[in-house]
Amino acid sequence: MPRKLVAVFCGMLLFGGFLPGVDCCKAAEAPPAEGGMLPSISLPIPDQASEREYLGLGAGGVFKIPEVRADLIIIEVFSMYCPFCQKEAPNVNELFRLIENNSQWKNRIKIIGIGAGNSPFEVGVFRKTYSVPFPLFPDNDFSCYEALGKARTPFFIVIKLEKHGSHKIIYSKGGGFGDPKDFLELLLKQSGLQKGT
Amino acid sequence: MSLRSVPFVAAVVLFLSLSTVARAHAVSGLFEGRVFKVGELKPIDSQQKLKVGDKAPDFSLPSLSGEKVSIGQFLGKKNVVISFVPAAWTPVCSEQWPGYNIARSLFEDNNATILGITTDNIPTLYAWTQQMGGVWFSVLSDFWPHGEVASRYGVLRSDGTSERALFIVDRQGIVRYVDIHDINARPNLEVLIRELEKLKK
Numbered sequence: 319m320p321r322k323l324v325a326v327f328c329g330m331l332l333f334g335g336f337l338p339g340v341d342c343c344k345a346a347e348a349p350p351a352e353g354g355m356l357p358s359i360s361l362p363i364p365d366q367a368s369e370r371e372y373l374g375l376g377a378g379g380v381f382k383i384p385e386v387r388a389d390l391i392i393i394e395v396f397s398m399y400c401p402f403c404q405k406e407a408p409n410v411n412e413l414f415r416l417i418e419n420n421s422q423w424k425n426r427i428k429i430i431g432i433g434a435g436n437s438p439f440e441v442g443v444f445r446k447t448y449s450v451p452f453p454l455f456p457d458n459d460f461s462c463y464e465a466l467g468k469a470r471t472p473f474f475i476v477i478k479l480e481k482h483g484s485h486k487i488i489y490s491k492g493g494g495f496g497d498p499k500d501f502l503e504l505l506l507k508q509s510g511l512q513k514g515t
Numbered sequence: 516m517s518l519r520s521v522p523f524v525a526a527v528v529l530f531l532s533l534s535t536v537a538r539a540h541a542v543s544g545l546f547e548g549r550v551f552k553v554g555e556l557k558p559i560d561s562q563q564k565l566k567v568g569d570k571a572p573d574f575s576l577p578s579l580s581g582e583k584v585s586i587g588q589f590l591g592k593k594n595v596v597i598s599f600v601p602a603a604w605t606p607v608c609s610e611q612w613p614g615y616n617i618a619r620s621l622f623e624d625n626n627a628t629i630l631g632i633t634t635d636n637i638p639t640l641y642a643w644t645q646q647m648g649g650v651w652f653s654v655l656s657d658f659w660p661h662g663e664v665a666s667r668y669g670v671l672r673s674d675g676t677s678e679r680a681l682f683i684v685d686r687q688g689i690v691r692y693v694d695i696h697d698i699n700a701r702p703n704l705e706v707l708i709r710e711l712e713k714l715k716k
Contacts, residue, residue, distance in 0.1 A: 397542045397543060397610065398614055398617065399542075399543065399610035399611065399613055399614035399701070400542055400543035400544070400545065400610060400613070401543060401545045401610075401613040401616075401647050401648050402543050402544045402545040403543065404613065404616075404617055404648075405648070434542045435542060435701070437703060437704070437705060439703075439704060439705035439708075440614070440704055440705070443614075443617065443618050443621070443704070444617070447617045447618075463542065468542075470542060470543060470544035470547045471542045471543055471544055472544065473544075492544050493544055
């Protein structure tokens with residue numbers, strides 16, 4: 319009997335999404351500022367090998383965003399239900415292609431998306447509709463969204479990873495970023511990557 | 516785990532579940548400064564009238580295209596998802612339909628269409644859906660006689676808005692799914708699609 323009950327409770331926990339997965343710290347009043355650091359956010363390591371390879375992560379468990387193997391990480395907070403994000407999706411895909419087609423930046427700049435209030439199913443709909451080529455993570459209970467200051471979507475945060483394991487936010491703004499080429503140039507300039515290649 | 520610890524675990528699970536369900540946000544920047552902040556509302560404010568297996572009440576309402584749309588016109592042809600949302604220019608509603616907009620193929624794969632209904636008038640619905648970038652499905656106004664269809668479906672709230680409610684009506688005109696949802700939260704899309712998939716079996 320107790321074993322059955324434990325199984326039922328584990329099922330409930332799984333159904334509610336409380337077992338290891340997206341894990342974010344407490345809600346913030348405002349989005350993280352440029353020059354500052356990201357709140358502690360743990361995301362599930364993707365099941366898909368190609369996504370793990372892209373992020374430079376091993377299999378299983380969770381990871382923190384600064385653990386991604388890159389110099390710059392572009393984080394898009396989006397929602398499948400957000401018309402602005404839907405409109406911006408081709409633009410973000412184009413930014414991904416610009417980076418991946420440039421041998422200089424391909425392995426140094428990575429993009430991830432966090433679906434605010436979106437279930438895995440809803441993130442899947444967004445991924446399929448717009449053929450999103452970079453990893454997307456569900457944030458079903460809005461915990462990451464709240465930890466990132468409840469900013470209107472789409473919201474882009476870019477962090478630069480430092481050699482000693484720390485990081486710094488170099489971009490933190492809501493809304494579309496305009497021309498992907500100009501945006502990439504802006505990030506390269508603000509991060510100092512362009513001169514420090 | 517012993518039996519004695521079961522009530523404690525149950526309490527923790529209940530707390531976590533409730534705290535998650537209660538949270539909902541309107542997140543899109545598209546509507547920033549354009550939606551009226553309604554605050555937390557009474558989750559459900561009507562008496563349910565329809566249940567699974569009932570015949571769906573027929574109606575004929577004006578649509579954004581200028582034509583009247585009735586549920587009867589889909590009999591024998593398509594399954595219909597009736598999506599009542601409380602009001603235009605309010606937080607959760609302004610994102611629910613844009614989500615259905617990009618999930619069009621999921622509805623069509625299940626031979627289903629959507630009829631979106633609010634108790635707003637046509638000009639308001641026009642401006643609101645234009646702000647979304649338009650939607651592929653019919654949007655109907657239950658403005659006059661005010662909320663008559665919402666009332667017949669048991670989803671008219673005491674302030675004249677409708678509940679956030681979903682009904683699946685099959686090709687025979689029978690109600691196959693009812694979700695009179697907490698007005699403060701967005702229904703789960705996957706649950707709706709899985710219910711549509713059951714109609715294929």
